[in-house]
Every structure is written in structure tokens, then in C-alpha cells.
Amino acid sequence: MKHISILVPYDAVPAAIVDPRYMFTTINHFLAEMGKEPVFDVQLVGLAQQVQLVNNAFAVNTDKLCSDIEKTDIVIIPALAGDIKISLERNKELVPWIIKQYENGAEITSLCIGAFLLAETGLLNGKECSTHWLFANVFREMFPEVILTDGSIITEGDRLNSSGGAASYWNMLLRIIERYAGREMAIRASKFFAIEIDRKSQSPFIMFNGQKKHEDEPIKKAQEFIEENLAEKISIEDLATRFAIGRRHFIRRFKKATNNTPAEYIQRVKIEAAKKHLENTRKNINEVMYDVGYTDVKTFRTVFKKITGLSPIDYKHRYNRDGAVN
Structure with a gap:
């Protein structure tokens, strides 16, 4: 049986604690129905017996204090909310505990922007990591030694796992289930929880917003020039x-x-503009392509799919109600 310690940090997102617990205990229930032994021993673990979340709107009672856990098999770090630097400071006592569990052989998994707490341990230095696409630039600024993988739903390696933004963590949980309970259980869980199994990328959800929080004024003006001249061929x-x-x-x-x-x-500025046209207008693919400065259909489709993970027509069908009808 695998012992899972779901951390309950201060400033955690409640759903990122409740959902993993529910999913793992549901797998145990499925196995019991089949006359099999449970696979997971799930506990909520924190620095206090009760942790207040979301401005005291929720209270989570932990099963064990971190100090009571000498060794565990899997540590789940949920997403954090609010000011990330303040959250990391409030949870700094968790850092040595996470490091200790990793050194004792545990698998450490972060969900969404729980990656910031995992990166704070230093365990990710020189390694790849996923997090919510919206926080990618902040993550890179805070942890330049970590290799952030843009668009990835899941990153795994050396017993250090991380998932992309928001609901992406469901796919990370399915991977854990598949690893320890088998593919059959992972598929059953995906159907029960209505999750698309084996989803690889969060690219279709990324909204590109050029990084302008820097002091290089000529570069900032160059960014603005690019954004204001979408239809032009800019070298x-x-x-x-x-x-x-x-x-x-x-x-x-x-x-x-x-x-x-x-x-x-x-490319990213042009494709972001193309996405908005495809989402909100009745323009066809060629019209959108010309609007954002592309003249070759094959090139436009190739770049669009590279960035979003979808072809332009598939993107339009997914996000434009009129386009889906037509």
C-alpha cells in the first residue's frame, strides 16, 4: 500500500486538497468492489491540526502533523493562492520536511502553482517543471535555475512531478493512479470523473501576454511596435x-x-491575435491569416498548431459558438 501525504499549506486552494483525497479514496472503493485490497493510504498533513483557508472561509482538519510523519511514499503539494511570495514565507517550515521526505525516497508531486513551493526546496534546480501558464514569467524570475516547460500538462522525472494550470492536476492524479493501481483503474477513474485521459498540453488554454515587467525601454517599445503592426511582415x-x-x-x-x-x-503575438479572431468573429481561416500578417496557409497552420496544439479550424470549432454550428 502506498502512503500518500497530501499537504495542507497555508493559502492552499481547497479544491486541490479535497480533489486528490476524493480521487485516491475512490480508487480504494473501486478496488473493494472488486474484492481487492486498497492501494492508497491517504492522509492530510500540515503544520497545524486545523488550517484556515480562503480568508477563513474554509477550515481543513489535518490527519497528522508533518512532525508526526517520519516517512511517506508520495507527497502531494496543492496549488497556492494569493501573493505567492507571502505564501512561500508562511509555508517555509514545510520546505525542510519536503526535502527530508524526498531524501527518504518519497515521490514529490506539485499541482498547478504548488510548483512554487516545490521549487523553493531547490530540488528542481537543473530539472524540468510544469506550472500554470499564467504564472510562467513570475516562476522564471523567481527560480531561474529550474527549466520551466511551456504548455506541458505533466512533467515527470527523478521522483519530482508537476502539473500545469488549474484542472490539469486531474491528469497528474490519473498518472499516479496508473503508476500504482494500473491502467485499468486510471481509465475507470477518468470515466468516473469525466476527465480526458492522457491529455498532454495546456497550450490551447494559454493566453499570451507579452512580458513587459522589465526596465529595458527600447525593448518595450519594440514589443509595442510588434503588437501594433500585426498585419505587417516584421523582420x-x-x-x-x-x-x-x-x-x-x-x-x-x-x-x-x-x-x-x-x-x-x-509569432506568439500574431497567433494570439488570430485566436481572438477565431473565437469572436465569423471570419474564415484565410481572412484571419491575412489579418495577422501571414500569406502562406501551410506556414500559418504549422505555427498555429505548434503554439496552440490545435489546427486553426479545430480551434475555431472548439471556441467559437457560431463556428461550431457552421
């Missing part, structure tokens, strides 16, 4: 000349300020 040489910066130096500064190369930024 890196043109941008470097316009803002009087050498090409190689411009690329380095742009990447440092925005976490994207100029070419990546241009």
Missing part, C-alpha cells in the same frame, strides 16, 4: 535598425527581457 533586422541596436545585441536583450526571441515573440 529582426528592421526592429534592430528602428531602435538603433545591433542585431545580435538586440536579440540578446529581447530574450533577456521577455523570455522569448524576437521571432518567437512575433
